[in-house]
Amino acid sequence: MTDPLQHRLDAALRLAGVASGRGTLKGWQDWVTEADQTIERFLSASLAAAFPDDGFQGEEGGVSRGGSLRWVIDPIDGTSNYARGANRFCISIACLEGNTPLIGVIAAPTVGETVSARRGQGAFLNGAAIRAAETSDPRQAIMEVGWSRRRSAAEYLAVCERVLGGGSSLRHGGSGALGLVDVAIGRLDGYAELHINLWDVAAALAILREAGAAVSDFLAADGAPDGNGIFACAPGLAEVWSDLPGLPRALTAD
Numbered sequence: 436m437t438d439p440l441q442h443r444l445d446a447a448l449r450l451a452g453v454a455s456g457r458g459t460l461k462g463w464q465d466w467v468t469e470a471d472q473t474i475e476r477f478l479s480a481s482l483a484a485a486f487p488d489d490g491f492q493g494e495e496g497g498v499s500r501g502g503s504l505r506w507v508i509d510p511i512d513g514t515s516n517y518a519r520g521a522n523r524f525c526i527s528i529a530c531l532e533g534n535t536p537l538i539g540v541i542a543a544p545t546v547g548e549t550v551s552a553r554r555g556q557g558a559f560l561n562g563a564a565i566r567a568a569e570t571s572d573p574r575q576a577i578m579e580v581g582w583s584r585r586r587s588a589a590e591y592l593a594v595c596e597r598v599l600g601g602g603s604s605l606r607h608g609g610s611g612a613l614g615l616v617d618v619a620i621g622r623l624d625g626y627a628e629l630h631i632n633l634w635d636v637a638a639a640l641a642i643l644r645e646a647g648a649a650v651s652d653f654l655a656a657d658g659a660p661d662g663n664g665i666f667a668c669a670p671g672l673a674e675v676w677s678d679l680p681g682l683p684r685a686l687t688a689d
């Protein structure tokens with residue numbers, strides 16, 4: 436018999452694929468909220484049927500069920516892109532035990548990429564192993580800085596100024612989950628955001644750890660029920676970028 440976590444990882448991979456179809460069929464702009472809700476309802480019902488004792492939290496409906504294993508999902512991360520017909524958005528599905536991310540699946544349907552990880556068993560892009568970049572020189576580095584109106588423009592600009600001042604390039608892609616995944620794949624050297632919600636990062640936390648990235652302890656303060664700052668980077672840059680203004684430090688694996 437399949438072990439319980441492998442069963443959950445297989446389910447998350449299958450459901451991410453099916454949910455991707457449901458969301459994109461809905462179309463753009465006017466249907467964003469409806470697509471969000473449709474995907475979240477589908478995932479909630481499917482996971483409740485398969486794992487009735489597991490908890491569930493989604494971006495749209497909040498915490499609807501409790502359990503020692505709990506699913507945290509973002510039905511569409513990168514909503515601003517999705518709403519305008521751009522392809523940088525994804526479905527993010529995580530399974531945590533308490534505050535430890537065990538499984539992460541992030542599916543970006545329009546680019547045909549699915550990234551997955553199970554704690555202790557590596558991280559994969561469409562089945563091929565991934566690893567964070569080996570970059571150690573900030574002048575060779577690309578950092579994505581995520582932004583929302585939950586923090587001021589001045590705070591955001593202070594981070595950008597430090598990153599640019601150190602010789603790195605900047606990017607903003609509009610999906611926190613995919614920005615973090617790009618650090619895990621080695622396409623980016625860092626992702627920083629002053630405040631972000633758990634459902635945006637939960638799956639990526641499992642993936643980043645397995646890909647050998649340095650990542651801040653997002654869940655340290657009681658599981659960050661109201662969100663937290665996030666910072667993840669190539670391990671060779673964790674020291675150089677250890678004091679970015681307003682951001683937590685990224686920790687390398689033990």
Ligand code: IPD
Pocket residue numbers: 494509511512513514515581582583608609610611612628630631632635
């Ligand atoms: C947002 C995206 C964005 C990040 C915001 C998030 P949503 O999530 O991840 O990139 O900067 O903090 O709220 O609304 O697209 O699910």
